[in-house]
Amino acid sequence: MKAPLIKISNLRKTYGQFVALHGINLDIAQGEVLCVVGPSGSGKSTLIRCINHLEPFEAGSEITVDGIPVRPGPDLDQVRAEVGMVFQSFNLFPHMTVLRNVMLAPIRVRKMSEADAEKRARDLLERVGISVQADKYPAQLSGGQQQRVAIARALAMEPRVLLFDEPTSALDPEMVGEVLDVMKKLAGTGVTMVVVTHEMGFARQVADRVLFMDGGAIIEAGTPSEIFDAPKEERTRNFLHAVLDH
Amino acid sequence: MDLFSTFFNIPVLMQSLPQLMNGLLVTIGIGATSIIAGLIGGLFLAVLRLYAGPVVTGLVRAYIDVFRSIPLLVLLIIVYYALPFVGIRLSPFFSAVTALTLVSAAYTAEIFRAGIEAIPKGQFEASAALGLSNRYIMTDIILPQAIRIVIPPLTNNCINVLKDTALASVVAMPDLLKQATQAQALSANPTPLIGAAVIYLILLLPMVRYVAHLEKRFSRGRS
Ligand SMILES: Nc1ncnc2c1ncn2[C@@H]1O[C@H](COP(=O)(O)OP(=O)(O)O)[C@@H](O)[C@H]1O
Ligand SMILES: [Mg+2]
Secondary structure (H helix, E strand, C coil): CCCCCEEEEEEEEEECCEEEEEEEEEEECCCCEEEEECCCCCCHHHHHHHHCCCCCCCCCCEEEECCEECCCCHHHHHHHHHEEEECCCCCCCCCCCHHHHHHHHHHHCCCCCHHHHHHHHHHHHHHCCCHHHCCCCHHHCCHHHHHHHHHHHHHCCCCCEEEEECCCCCCCHHHHHHHHHHHHHHHCCCCEEEEECCCHHHHHHHCCEEEEEECCEEEEEECHHHHHHCCCCHHHHHHHHHHHCC | CCHHHHHCCHHHHHHHHHHHHHHHHHHHHHHHHHHHHHHHHHHHHHHHHHHCCHHHHHHHHHHHHHHHHCCHHHHHHHHHHHHHHHCCCCCHHHHHHHHHHHHHHHHHHHHHHHHHHCCCHHHHHHHHHCCCCHHHHHHHHHHHHHHHHHHHHHHHHHHHHHHHHHHHHHHCCCCHHHHHHHHHHHHCCCHHHHHHHHHHHHHHHHHHHHHHHHHHHHHHHCC
């Protein structure tokens, strides 16, 4: 077995008195697709936002990505260059065209030339099916299109890890499929994916491993069929009942 | 003597016009220098106030509060008449520019801070997650969006600075107002003062209209 790409040990996160993460231990393998499910407020976003240090965490916790420690300073620049993120609310840059959104980070962070960055951006937009809209502004696109641009923007850095925080939760139902399709295609490319999602169908079909969280802790982890067909924990069963029975 | 030849005496106006124009150039010189210096200082202060450590942030906040509270005329007189006692002797021009800039920077800092704070948190997070450095996050992502928000209040501040340049006449600066009062004394007729007032209006009314227009457009665009 290869060394894990992401190592999380004893990850604790508090907001004042409130403990959002109770000492999480988790290894994620290179190329793994990990889906994180659980009720609202269980700490799923907090967990993945710690991986690229959008949330600072408590002393004594340790996260490494490809051996690089996640902590403020030069190491963090390296980590963030390797870890892409896709947000629930897209967070595209509204004052730039779609093409510019995708070109920016390679130029600024990887010091790529304009021409190379544009070529890469156009290829990626093609891949997510947005090539026709390259010169439009984000506000002119539908939610599903914006989220596909956000995926292309993250991919432009050629990250080894992609973090998704409920990427389809802000979308109208008819646009969920087009975004999930792009993510399914990505899952076959060898990039490591950590996906917080309420799309159980997607998790069952695409995940190598499913993690169930509740109350800031990992309650249960296993293959999709272990979690969905034969959950061991009471809390997992209750959660799955609640989300699947409607 | 009828009203017209008292206040709108054309020969007197013509005679004083070159003097008024010289004054206008001085007024614009003081105003433009103070506006530009205030913009740079204000942006610098705003970024410090938002992102520096607690001590620096506290100092910046104290600066902003003090210079928004002190009457400009009092500040100007301190700079021109009091600083020489500690060996700092500034020309009338630099006294006026210093006082105007110190105050303008304080207002501008608050305007920029509000503009930066109005940018959604997700913009900071998305750019940080891409690996952009703090510098590029500011110059590429945050400031270009904040500029749109701050243009109306910044234009308002420009108007205030240009109006306040008239105070420079109390430190013997030959600005538009000073030239007008001198021309008035010379010709024993108040027409140059009216001329100066009209010139101020020609300079500032378009800016006032522009702000009103922008504010209307922004409030429509936000619905
Ligand atoms: N900035 C914050 N301040 C205080 N509490 C927070 C903050 N962010 C999240 N929390 C709390 O931490 C817990 C976990 O939040 P989150 O990770 O967003 O949950 P999830 O993504 O699973 O819905 C929640 O109870 C939430 O209220
Ligand atoms: Mg969440």
